[in-house]
Amino acid sequence: MNPPPRRPLTLRDVSEASGVSEMTVSRVLRNKGDVSAATRTKVQEAAKRLGYVPNKIAGSLASSRVNLVGVVIPSLSNMVFPEVLSGISERLDDTGLQPVVGVTDYLPEKEEKVLFEMLSWRPSGVIIAGLEHSEASEAMLRQAGIPVIEIMDVDGVQIDSCVGISHRRAGRMMAEQIIEAGYKRIGFMGTKMPRDHRARKRFEGFTRTLAKAGIEIADQDFYSGGSALAKGREMTQSMLERTPDVDFLYFSNDMIGAGGLLYLLEKGIDVPGQIGLAGFNGVELLDGLPMQLATMDACRKEIGLAAADMIAKHYAEGADSYERRIELEPKLALGQTLLRR
Amino acid sequence: MNPPPRRPLTLRDVSEASGVSEMTVSRVLRNKGDVSAATRTKVQEAAKRLGYVPNKIAGSLASSRVNLVGVVIPSLSNMVFPEVLSGISERLDDTGLQPVVGVTDYLPEKEEKVLFEMLSWRPSGVIIAGLEHSEASEAMLRQAGIPVIEIMDVDGVQIDSCVGISHRRAGRMMAEQIIEAGYKRIGFMGTKMPRDHRARKRFEGFTRTLAKAGIEIADQDFYSGGSALAKGREMTQSMLERTPDVDFLYFSNDMIGAGGLLYLLEKGIDVPGQIGLAGFNGVELLDGLPMQLATMDACRKEIGLAAADMIAKHYAEGADSYERRIELEPKLALGQTLLRR
DNA sequence: TTGAAAGCGCTAACAA
DNA sequence: TTGTTAGCGCTTTCAA
Numbered sequence: 001m002n003p004p005p006r007r008p009l010t011l012r013d014v015s016e017a018s019g020v021s022e023m024t025v026s027r028v029l030r031n032k033g034d035v036s037a038a039t040r041t042k043v044q045e046a047a048k049r050l051g052y053v054p055n056k057i058a059g060s061l062a063s064s065r066v067n068l069v070g071v072v073i074p075s076l077s078n079m080v081f082p083e084v085l086s087g088i089s090e091r092l093d094d095t096g097l098q099p100v101v102g103v104t105d106y107l108p109e110k111e112e113k114v115l116f117e118m119l120s121w122r123p124s125g126v127i128i129a130g131l132e133h134s135e136a137s138e139a140m141l142r143q144a145g146i147p148v149i150e151i152m153d154v155d156g157v158q159i160d161s162c163v164g165i166s167h168r169r170a171g172r173m174m175a176e177q178i179i180e181a182g183y184k185r186i187g188f189m190g191t192k193m194p195r196d197h198r199a200r201k202r203f204e205g206f207t208r209t210l211a212k213a214g215i216e217i218a219d220q221d222f223y224s225g226g227s228a229l230a231k232g233r234e235m236t237q238s239m240l241e242r243t244p245d246v247d248f249l250y251f252s253n254d255m256i257g258a259g260g261l262l263y264l265l266e267k268g269i270d271v272p273g274q275i276g277l278a279g280f281n282g283v284e285l286l287d288g289l290p291m292q293l294a295t296m297d298a299c300r301k302e303i304g305l306a307a308a309d310m311i312a313k314h315y316a317e318g319a320d321s322y323e324r325r326i327e328l329e330p331k332l333a334l335g336q337t338l339l340r341r
Numbered sequence: 342m343n344p345p346p347r348r349p350l351t352l353r354d355v356s357e358a359s360g361v362s363e364m365t366v367s368r369v370l371r372n373k374g375d376v377s378a379a380t381r382t383k384v385q386e387a388a389k390r391l392g393y394v395p396n397k398i399a400g401s402l403a404s405s406r407v408n409l410v411g412v413v414i415p416s417l418s419n420m421v422f423p424e425v426l427s428g429i430s431e432r433l434d435d436t437g438l439q440p441v442v443g444v445t446d447y448l449p450e451k452e453e454k455v456l457f458e459m460l461s462w463r464p465s466g467v468i469i470a471g472l473e474h475s476e477a478s479e480a481m482l483r484q485a486g487i488p489v490i491e492i493m494d495v496d497g498v499q500i501d502s503c504v505g506i507s508h509r510r511a512g513r514m515m516a517e518q519i520i521e522a523g524y525k526r527i528g529f530m531g532t533k534m535p536r537d538h539r540a541r542k543r544f545e546g547f548t549r550t551l552a553k554a555g556i557e558i559a560d561q562d563f564y565s566g567g568s569a570l571a572k573g574r575e576m577t578q579s580m581l582e583r584t585p586d587v588d589f590l591y592f593s594n595d596m597i598g599a600g601g602l603l604y605l606l607e608k609g610i611d612v613p614g615q616i617g618l619a620g621f622n623g624v625e626l627l628d629g630l631p632m633q634l635a636t637m638d639a640c641r642k643e644i645g646l647a648a649a650d651m652i653a654k655h656y657a658e659g660a661d662s663y664e665r666r667i668e669l670e671p672k673l674a675l676g677q678t679l680l681r682r
Numbered sequence: 683t684t685g686a687a688a689g690c691g692c693t694a695a696c697a698a
Numbered sequence: 699t700t701g702t703t704a705g706c707g708c709t710t711t712c713a714a
Contacts, residue, residue, distance in 0.1 A: 351707060351708085352707065352708065353707085363707090363708085364709085367708070367709065371709090373709095395707095395708085396706090396707055396708070397708095398706085398707080398708085399706070399707030399708035399709085400707075400708050400709070401708085402706085402707080402708070402709090403707075403708040403709040403710075404708080404709055404710080405709095406709095
């Protein structure tokens with residue numbers, strides 16, 4: 001067989017091997033322009049035989065079209081963002097576009113760095129989590145001249161387009177349910193993440209709605225690191241010791257909620273009679289728990305799909321082919337842990 | 342302020358704005374070569390003021406250096422691959438290298454497609470899950486002339502480098518523990534995924550070791566789709582109905598194992614007295630369960646870190662600066678569900 | 683320390 | 699239907 005080349009093959013190699021001009025080879029390989037069937041076959045065979053892989057760097061420079069989509073997310077360490085990513089990947093699948101992922105760890109400086117790095121590839125679009133960015137990041141996004149989709153959140157001012165849910169509203173909705181069900185002594189548990197604006201907004205929506213009903217949070221606790229399920233357990237235990245008269249626990253994510261639920265059930269506490277519970281996210285995991293935890297679906301995959309859809313449409317049909325703002329409805333699921341008492 | 346440009350800025354713009362040649366601007370922006378402090382400042386200010394973002398497409402074409410690393414994984418829908426990805430992302434963080442992710446859905450044809458797409462960016466390396474690839478994929482990887490790191494598995498022939506655990510051995514180790522503990526009627530539950538070679542190898546290692554001890558699998562079941570926790574529950578229930586005398590359940594992942602565990606505990610079945618349990622993966626989640634599920638850590642994050650480390654070393658110090666094969670030790674954790682009876 | 687020229691591998695635009 | 703020419707925006711190389 002052919003000895004493996006040290007130098008990557010170029011169009012010229014295929015051109016020489018097939019006896020067709022570089023330009024025509026390029027046309028065949030991109031399915032662009034009219035090429036006779038005979039030539040087409042000749043070229044395809046030569047390309048395949050040689051094992052030619054086109055060089056997109058050169059192609060993109062020449063055509064100023066880049067089939068990359070930047071995706072900027074804060075973390076990969078719970079299922080939330082991988083699910084969004086999965087939606088993006090799925091929608092982009094047969095568009096010829098490819099996601100490039102950057103992780104910010106919830107740090108604005110890192111977001112700037114990641115964004116700068118990405119934009120230097122002149123991607124066809126950027127999908128970025130959240131509406132809060134540093135001035136520099138925002139300037140870069142505005143200057144880029146490409147579609148920018150801010151995802152997960154709609155409470156604020158978007159740069160270009162956005163898809164997400166209203167976290168304030170999500171917090172409010174859950175508070176309303178809890179109030180309506182008659183709970184009065186409400187504890188809150190969440191993550192210690194001042195930079196997680198969505199969690200913050202949910203909390204705000206939640207506490208404000210309670211306040212309007214004359215209820216103040218009875219106790220609250222925040223964790224960082226470790227197994228969320230275990231932390232939910234621990235925090236629940238401490239909270240019950242500190243504030244034995246709580247009658248409802250609202251968790252900022254389902255994982256700690258599940259931990260709390262398992263703890264209460266083990267202790268033989270009547271859920272939702274003595275204590276009601278609710279989480280947030282609508283993770284699949286909940287289906288397998290001994291009791292359905294009340295939660296609210298954050299539409300993670302849909303958000304990924306919708307965001308990628310905007311980019312895909314922009315890429316294929318232009319800037320005016322899609323809605324610039326999509327607010328999804330977080331679906332409330334009362335499960336069995338939040339019931340009128 | 343400056344009106345936002347429709348055309349992205351080029352080196353020439355910075356050159357003109359700073360009164361310095363393009364070449365020198367390029368040197369400043371890359372911290373390459375000797376430039377006087379005065380010139381440096383002038384250029385940096387101009388670049389910042391204009392909001393210049395370099396064009397890596399052009400830079401890469403000119404220098405034939407591409408700071409991209411292709412990452413090819415089968416799925417994003419459980420925590421396994423996001424965790425690997427997280428390790429990769431972390432290690433690559435300050436190397437100037439960036440991951441580009443492709444998802445194959447366990448389909449060889451899609452792997453080929455994704456790989457072709459990636460290689461056409463001439464990345465500095467590829468990290469790819471598994472040792473089993475189609476002929477075409479393998480040919481592409483060999484021809485690429487870049488470091489190729491196959492991850493997660495070491496049972497087979499590597500193309501270039503690999504990092505992972507031996508899944509056959511993992512299966513064997515767990516079987517040995519189960520046998521030693523005195524269990525005899527063993528049920529297996531896993532995913533319906535003929536293409537998941539690692540799960541297959543674990544199962545093989547497991548059954549062969551049992552066979553040597555004269556034990557045959559008493560019952561087995563495979564699921565696809567849905568919430569793993571719920572499926573673990575359901576499958577466990579059906580298996581107990583079908584084969585009431587099983588005394589051990591081996592699950593191919595911790596999530597279904599946790600479902601099984603919750604089910605058994607609810608039913609008041611004595612674990613591990615009447616029935617022992619084990620899963621696979623060592624997910625953090627397990628820390629919060631009512632009882633510690635026996636499992637084996639698959640070293641997911643370490644694999645990501647080590648694979649990215651190889652690429653980073655290759656990029657910075659050349660092809661001979663790292664070990665070509667790293668077999669990690671899956672750590673066995675017997676928890677409380679696999680005990681001598 | 684700085685600058686000028688050449689060209690990376692491809693594609694847009696035009697010509698044949 | 700096919701080929702030719704001229705860059706895309708940068709970096710390499712070499713000269714000043």
